[in-house]
Amino acid sequence: MQILLIGCGKMGGAMLRRWLQSDIARFTVASPNGGSVPPGVEHVRSPAELGERLFDMVLIAVKPQMIDTALPPYMPHLAPDGCLVSIAAGYSSARITALIGESPVIRLMPNLPAMIGQGVNGLFANATCTTAHREAATALASATGSAIWVEDEDQIDRITAVAGSGSGYVFEIARSYVAAAEALGFDTATARTLVLDTMAGAIEMARQSDQSLETLRKDVTSKNGTTQAGLEALMQDGQLDTLLENTTKAAYARAIELR
Ligand SMILES: NC(=O)C1=CN([C@@H]2O[C@H](COP(=O)(O)OP(=O)(O)OC[C@H]3O[C@@H](n4cnc5c(N)ncnc54)[C@H](OP(=O)(O)O)[C@@H]3O)[C@@H](O)[C@H]2O)C=CC1
């Protein structure tokens, strides 16, 4: 399979690096500067450099605000039986077909841990997509992590709010937690190790467990012990629940604005 990747920044580049570890497809990157195109990958700066070449898939990985200008010039290079895949937040499949004409469109919402094969991918295909298009997209997504197909496109914007943006929330929560460890007197490197190893261990334990998260939390919490004291501060007045609910709702609202 030949794939034209338009845009190779933080997200497109992370996925490409993962894909290059297998023989999943051959890639050509199209972008104006090409600063982060991995060595050995063909790079073009304009459609003219592609001549008459056709690709089985065109994968658009630019900011949603750039799609209107970046995508149409490359569409003549999509093979007649190929499909367009977009990883952009919000920008709907209907808006894409309004821009490029009726064609098979898949929205794939990844997240940054795709870089290490631990991404989460939401997938939606419009009615024009074939089984072969869906299978190709599943293979690409699965090479970077998990793949969850949805039949209602709105679910992609909800997945964006939870998982697509979610690694950003996790990094910020970890940053704040590290700062709290530093405030208890640890140097930055030790605080980072303590926090990230604690988070990774707890999350991996939860993944391997069939217990509820609440049960696991209770397993750590001795009556009148240290965890209870800490959790009373963390959970006071339901502020943590409110904060995280507001966080995901704000991201979902922004995805709707970007449709
Ligand atoms: N970052 C993330 O965690 C996630 C991002 N996404 C989505 O991925 C998309 C890309 O985001 P991200 O990687 O963070 O953004 P970046 O800014 O890191 O990358 C954008 C890329 O677009 C390229 N580009 C800009 N203009 C054009 C153009 N006219 N033609 C071709 N390429 C162009 C840039 O090329 P050059 O480098 O040559 O200037 C760059 O490679 C967005 O739509 C976002 O919603 C989805 C999930 C997670």
Ligand SMILES: O=C(O)[C@@H]1CCC=N1
């Ligand atoms: O912040 C954004 O809009 C993109 C989409 C999900 C993660 N980054």
